[in-house]
Amino acid sequence: xxxGQNGAELRLVTxxxxxxxxxxxxxGSGAIAHNETIIATRLGWVKQLNNTVSVDPINSAYMxxxxxxxxxxxxxxxxxxxxxxxxGPFQGLLPMSLAPWKVEFGAARQHMGIGDVVLARVQExxxxxxxxxxxxxxxxxxxxxxTVHSVPITHIERLRGEGNATIQRLREACDCxxxxxxxxxxxxxxxxxxxxxxxxxxxxxxxxxxxxTFEAELSALEMNAPTNGDx
Amino acid sequence: xxxxxxxxxxxxxxxxxxxxxxDEMRPVTIEAGILPAAVGSAMVTxxxxxxxxxxYGPMEAHPRKIQRQDRAVIDVRYNMAPFSTSDRIRPxxxxxxxxxxxxxxxxxxxxxxxxxxxxxxxxxxxxxxTAEAGTRCAGLTAAAVALADAGIxxxxxxxxxxxxxxxDTVVLDLDxxxxxxxxxxxxxxxxxxxxxxxxxxxxxDLSPDEFNLAMxxxxxxxxxxxxxxxxxxxRRYEGGEN
Numbered sequence: 001x002x003x004g005q006n007g008a009e010l011r012l013v014t015x016x017x018x019x020x021x022x023x024x025x026x027x028g029s030g031a032i033a034h035n036e037t038i039i040a041t042r043l044g045w046v047k048q049l050n051n052t053v054s055v056d057p058i059n060s061a062y063m064x065x066x067x068x069x070x071x072x073x074x075x076x077x078x079x080x081x082x083x084x085x086x087x088g089p090f091q092g093l094l095p096m097s098l099a100p101w102k103v104e105f106g107a108a109r110q111h112m113g114i115g116d117v118v119l120a121r122v123q124e125x126x127x128x129x130x131x132x133x134x135x136x137x138x139x140x141x142x143x144x145x146x147t148v149h150s151v152p153i154t155h156i157e158r159l160r161g162e163g164n165a166t167i168q169r170l171r172e173a174c175d176c177x178x179x180x181x182x183x184x185x186x187x188x189x190x191x192x193x194x195x196x197x198x199x200x201x202x203x204x205x206x207x208x209x210x211x212x213t214f215e216a217e218l219s220a221l222e223m224n225a226p227t228n229g230d231x
Numbered sequence: 232x233x234x235x236x237x238x239x240x241x242x243x244x245x246x247x248x249x250x251x252x253x254d255e256m257r258p259v260t261i262e263a264g265i266l267p268a269a270v271g272s273a274m275v276t277x278x279x280x281x282x283x284x285x286x287y288g289p290m291e292a293h294p295r296k297i298q299r300q301d302r303a304v305i306d307v308r309y310n311m312a313p314f315s316t317s318d319r320i321r322p323x324x325x326x327x328x329x330x331x332x333x334x335x336x337x338x339x340x341x342x343x344x345x346x347x348x349x350x351x352x353x354x355x356x357x358x359x360x361t362a363e364a365g366t367r368c369a370g371l372t373a374a375a376v377a378l379a380d381a382g383i384x385x386x387x388x389x390x391x392x393x394x395x396x397x398x399d400t401v402v403l404d405l406d407x408x409x410x411x412x413x414x415x416x417x418x419x420x421x422x423x424x425x426x427x428x429x430x431x432x433x434x435x436d437l438s439p440d441e442f443n444l445a446m447x448x449x450x451x452x453x454x455x456x457x458x459x460x461x462x463x464x465x466r467r468y469e470g471g472e473n
Binding site: 018032044090 | 288290342381383461
């Protein structure tokens with residue numbers, strides 16, 4: 001995702017489509033080199049930056065990376081750990097040693113049960129894609145209130161905006177607390193009207209985040225925001 | 232395998248019963264992203280065939296015994312709706328749907344970059360709503376568009392097409408009568424950009440020359456269908472800028 005990209009460079013490609021010759025170019029994500037040609041492996045927009053050709057996918061699954069701040073839900077509970085749904089191909093593992101509480105062996109269920117939502121950070125991802133999460137850190141906690149929404153991974157940057165400008169606009173417009181996880185889950189907490197409006201804004205990102213009309217549509221939606229004088 | 236010799240499938244003017252030329256395909260239309268609940272989806276109409284494909288995942292592969300440590304598994308479920316043919320089809324898996332699910336899964340595994348998602352599963356559901364010969368090809372094409380729509384990395388889009396033989400003549404894209412009463416059927420899965428063949432089945436007998444002509448027809452049709460597939464994917468994201 002690159003909001004400031006030059007419009008002339010944008011080209012939509014489908015898997016298998018030749019992007020250009022590979023000589024002198026480096027192959028980035030979403031592309032492979034085959035017979036001295038760079039070939040797209042994903043449906044998305046071609047991006048060329050510093051001699052690196054890549055494809056920004058329109059859709060993509062979340063692949064956890066160390067350090068990611070995510071909104072996860074408890075999928076399974078064992079005596080000494082929780083398996084967390086991180087909205088990706090693999091479940092995350094939260095051991096009791098990385099929980100923010102002192103947990104006795106066998107007492108994990110007393111702290112969190114299936115379906116509970118947490119704000120966590122990805123501690124480690126190994127070569128076998130085993131994902132270890134941590135809740136030790138400033139602000140990491142169980143999210144007892146609020147609602148959780150989803151946005152496509154590829155639209156997260158669009159939701160945040162440059163320097164978090166867009167998400168800050170949304171927070172002020174609906175007077176809600178909003179946390180955007182790297183895994184495409186968005187936590188919203190506030191009054192009912194604020195949450196309802198935030199949901200509309202998130203739906204807009206989902207439907208139109210890839211379109212060049214997004215900014216205008218968002219501005220139109222802001223006119224109906226709960227904090228707007230007439231609303 | 233001489234077919235049914237007494238059934239006339241070619242007209243005196245050399246055209247087929249539905250008026251198509253020997254190397255003419257039935258009309259194909261494709262629409263991507265038709266199912267909001269799926270990660271990726273597509274609907275293909277190929278003649279009277281209607282195939283809908285939905286892709287879910289990549290997700291953790293369950294049961295764990297099906298997991299592969301170095302790659303994802305592609306779980307395909309091909310199913311014909313009970314109302315898809317004139318005779319009601321008993322719902323559920325049968326020998327034919329298991330076979331087709333397996334060959335489609337193997338064809339897709341050769342184009343999807345499965346090594347990107349070790350230990351996970353990509354679920355592909357193919358539902359045939361109307362059947363008129365060539366459903367496995369329509370299903371494979373729909374699955375390829377749905378996978379691309381879901382953002383699954385692939386080497387190429389795979390296209391399902393078929394040729395066959397009726398009245399000792401090679402024809403492209405058999406319809407129901409030609410499939411039922413013809414002498415041979417050659418469905419293939421083609422990667423249009425690289426020209427590779429990812430799956431091939433043959434029912435009946437073809438001489439080497441007939442086989443080569445049938446493959447020539449198939450490659451020509453694959454190129455045409457590929458254009459429709461690309462157009463469907465691009466149409467879905469019209470007005471996008473990223």
